[in-house]
Amino acid sequence: MHHISKEMSILKRKKEEESTEQKIITAARKLFTQKGFDAVKTRDIAEEAGINLALLNYYFRSKEKLFEIIMGESLETFFLGFSNIVNDEKTTYTKKIEQIVSNYIDMLLKSPDTPLFVMNQVRANPKRIEAKKIFMNSYFMKQLQAGIKTGEIAPMNVVNLMLNIVSLSIFPFIGRPIFQAGEGSITDEQFIELMMERKKMIPKWIEATLKVK
Amino acid sequence: MHHISKEMSILKRKKEEESTEQKIITAARKLFTQKGFDAVKTRDIAEEAGINLALLNYYFRSKEKLFEIIMGESLETFFLGFSNIVNDEKTTYTKKIEQIVSNYIDMLLKSPDTPLFVMNQVRANPKRIEAKKIFMNSYFMKQLQAGIKTGEIAPMNVVNLMLNIVSLSIFPFIGRPIFQAGEGSITDEQFIELMMERKKMIPKWIEATLKVK
């Protein structure tokens, strides 16, 4: 019964700084991505959002409901851009490699906790993610196979190629806490700088592997 | 008081299949690495170990205590082999690259959940891990810099080189649930086969990147 009024309120609250719904989602996203589902308490979310527990359940019926929203967002962030790039028929495969790398590194510089969060949740609750299918049926895939046929690319398992591109782009963000732990470690600025360099270099490195027999 | 008798029992129980302590640790390792600290209940561990809750607390005073043991094991698994390889003064840097890759892929084929587990825990509770220090002070490092000086290796940030080696080796295991989700996905056997191929190829790919300017 309470929830009918909710929808109407959204229309009313026109251009305020941030709606209560958004405050809750923002807080939930921060905590869920940082600590995972089980480690986060609904009371923590309410506090982080600057509201109270009752209101949280007034907007989102349950912790699970709220979580699913965050999860959906993250999956979209993670796969949507990829899908668009890889199916563009106007770009060369070389250009696509650059775009995939740029896309991931830029995104991860903004949301560094996303990959660990996504990997955890996918493992805990195997979703219908068709990452491999997207790649296998992509225009990018056809371009690569054409390149192999002409000899421009050395024969190789294209799945391994794809693994290489995403590994080099994503892993540094997953392993970040390890490189940044301890004394003589990297500052945040140095890490960003390093990733910017990788953004330039990964496509070149990948190109080099395409010549390896 | 109960815990004094525990130590003595270890001496007694000579060559039985598996001590109760070990059964508990094995169960805890399985569950913790699969699901993380918060998602695992002490009752789950007891059940998985085939004993009861009271006995679990009789051996290990608390869930935390038990967790620290598993965590320590995992960190050791993850970094000890690496440290040995990288400081061997008798092998070439090329050989070291092969060994690092082999070491990680072999280990991860046995314990696929370790990296995600370690990354999660390190982030949640930043430990004094000196991964970067180990690498920076290693003999491997000196060999690389010597190679750059002679021009055998193109000038590059050695941290990026290290990142490349571990990214290519480890990430496929972290991303595994994604590649294996959905319909037209890879079987376990195919995944292992793919990793065996990577074990051969990654050193070659890395070699290729060493020539990139």
Place this chain on the structure above:
DNA sequence: TTTTGATTTAATCAACTGATTAAATCAAAA
């Protein structure tokens, strides 16, 4: 057989947690 320590059973605790409810408050629209 007696004794000792390992293990189980079962009950209990206190704290936490997700969720709900009713009443009060508040701000803004009508």
Place this chain on the structure above:
DNA sequence: TTTTGATTTAATCAGTTGATTAAATCAAAA
């Protein structure tokens, strides 16, 4: 001013969870 909906406060509930305890059982050593 009245009304309406958003939000708070405070209390409560039931289920979970980590942990402890006492008594019973069991197996093997002494």
